[in-house]
Amino acid sequence: MNDFTYKNGALYCEELRVADIAEKVGTPFYLYSRNTFSSHYKAIDEAFGDIPHLVCYSVKTNSNVAIVSLMASQGAGADVVSGGELYRALQAGVDPKKIVFAGLGKTEAEIEYALKEGILMFNVESSQELMLINEVATRTGTEAPIAVRVNPDIDPRTHPYIATGLKQSKFGIPLAQAMAEYEVAQRLPGLNPIGIHQHIGSQILDSAPFENSLTKITNLAKSLRVLGMDIRYVNIGGGFGIQYTDEEAPAPEQFASALVPLLNETGCTVIMEVGRMIAGNAGILVTSVLYNKQGEEKKFVVVDAAMNDLIRPSLYQAAHQIAPVVQKDGAPEVKVDVVGPVCESGDFLAQDRELPEVQSGDLLAVFTAGAYGFAMSSNYNSRTRVPEILVSGRKAYVIRRRETYEDLIRGEAIPEDL
Ligand SMILES: *Cc1c(COP(=O)(O)O)cnc(C)c1O
Numbered sequence: 001m002n003d004f005t006y007k008n009g010a011l012y013c014e015e016l017r018v019a020d021i022a023e024k025v026g027t028p029f030y031l032y033s034r035n036t037f038s039s040h041y042k043a044i045d046e047a048f049g050d051i052p053h054l055v056c057y058s059v060k061t062n063s064n065v066a067i068v069s070l071m072a073s074q075g076a077g078a079d080v081v082s083g084g085e086l087y088r089a090l091q092a093g094v095d096p097k098k099i100v101f102a103g104l105g106k107t108e109a110e111i112e113y114a115l116k117e118g119i120l121m122f123n124v125e126s127s128q129e130l131m132l133i134n135e136v137a138t139r140t141g142t143e144a145p146i147a148v149r150v151n152p153d154i155d156p157r158t159h160p161y162i163a164t165g166l167k168q169s170k171f172g173i174p175l176a177q178a179m180a181e182y183e184v185a186q187r188l189p190g191l192n193p194i195g196i197h198q199h200i201g202s203q204i205l206d207s208a209p210f211e212n213s214l215t216k217i218t219n220l221a222k223s224l225r226v227l228g229m230d231i232r233y234v235n236i237g238g239g240f241g242i243q244y245t246d247e248e249a250p251a252p253e254q255f256a257s258a259l260v261p262l263l264n265e266t267g268c269t270v271i272m273e274v275g276r277m278i279a280g281n282a283g284i285l286v287t288s289v290l291y292n293k294q295g296e297e298k299k300f301v302v303v304d305a306a307m308n309d310l311i312r313p314s315l316y317q318a319a320h321q322i323a324p325v326v327q328k329d330g331a332p333e334v335k336v337d338v339v340g341p342v343c344e345s346g347d348f349l350a351q352d353r354e355l356p357e358v359q360s361g362d363l364l365a366v367f368t369a370g371a372y373g374f375a376m377s378s379n380y381n382s383r384t385r386v387p388e389i390l391v392s393g394r395k396a397y398v399i400r401r402r403e404t405y406e407d408l409i410r411g412e413a414i415p416e417d418l
Pocket residue numbers: 058060061079081102103199201202203237238239240273274275276277371
């Protein structure tokens with residue numbers, strides 16, 4: 001379900017014509033639907049409604065403070081992976097008691113910041129990190145609630161760059177070592193082990209990898225309780241896959257019906273760190289056609305958005321559906337590469353794609369761009385980052401303005417004696 005639909009050949013976001021918004025704000029831009037964001041969140045929240053649970057929105061997926069605030073207003077917590085994300089979550093009004101902090105390179109300053117704000121827990125990724133958190137907590141006279149991020153060695157059958165729970169992966173602590181880490185944590189005065197965490201990957205299209213890892217985690221939870229640890233939370237991470245083109249993605253209820261019986265057995269409050277499933281289909285990238293170009297072997301459609309705006313095609317070989325914002329009757333289909341202006345051969349939004357023929361000035365929508373879209377954008381080639389627009393019914397809000405050339409050099413300095 002999402003709120004990007006065609007009516008009489010024109011693409012709408014909720015009740016607004018995308019072409020009208022493009023006229024006002026110029027291209028390229030990201031466009032989000034408030035209703036899609038909140039209904040995706042609700043669908044997940046309700047699917048797991050039979051068990052005690054907390055949905056933590058994965059801030060890295062789409063970090064705009066308006067989006068995080070929208071999630072907080074729905075009751076979501078936040079999954080953060082840096083001090084900057086913690087700051088965003090707090091600015092957006094997320095209850096600190098609903099914030100979990102993962103990431104394998106937390107600095108001392110970040111740990112101190114999170115402790116001071118009283119977050120729900122740290123997801124600890126190494127024994128040295130465990131020691132540092134204990135040190136900071138003891139020094140500041142507090143106790144840090146923690147979960148160990150276990151690496152269950154599970155193949156999530158996704159792109160290697162987004163598989164995070166294999167034994168070759170840099171993330172988490174091997175299941176076989178986790179027990180020992182918990183015993184250390186139990187003895188240290190600055191640590192309070194209250195949960196178990198995993199995050200096995202992203203864009204997972206099947207509940208089996210979760211089922212397999214949950215069996216392992218449930219056993220660990222039991223052993224920890226035997227040792228007298230009060231394990232109250234099982235955090236299954238994120239990774240629920242979505243439809244980009246023709247994948248079949250399970251609905252939240254399908255994941256829930258497979259997982260809830262297993263989760264029930266843990267006797268814990270379940271935390272989910274959901275990003276893509278909430279944000280992915282809640283956003284599109286709108287771009288204008290600049291040129292049609294005939295190469296020796298290929299036809300290129302050169303557009304004004306590029307890999308610096310949406311890096312997923314270049315980075316993950318990701319396929320995003322692309323379609324004209326205003327459909328033209330009888331336009332023939334042509335096989336093209338949709339490319340941007342950046343000086344890299346890897347700069348493409350689609351390759352060998354059948355698209356209706358387009359002309360300079362036509363608008364194209366790149367769908368399913370709400371997750372890992374703007375959040376991964378950069379200023380490469382000194383391109384200004386594009387605006388983000390949030391639609392709610394008949395209203396459109398600029399939730400991030402287009403950058404200017406002045407923004408590009410903000411903070412830079414030319415030494416006087418240069
Ligand atoms: C990226 C990430 C998520 C979110 O993953 P999705 O696939 O977008 O749901 C959740 N937890 C952690 C620790 C992550 O790094």
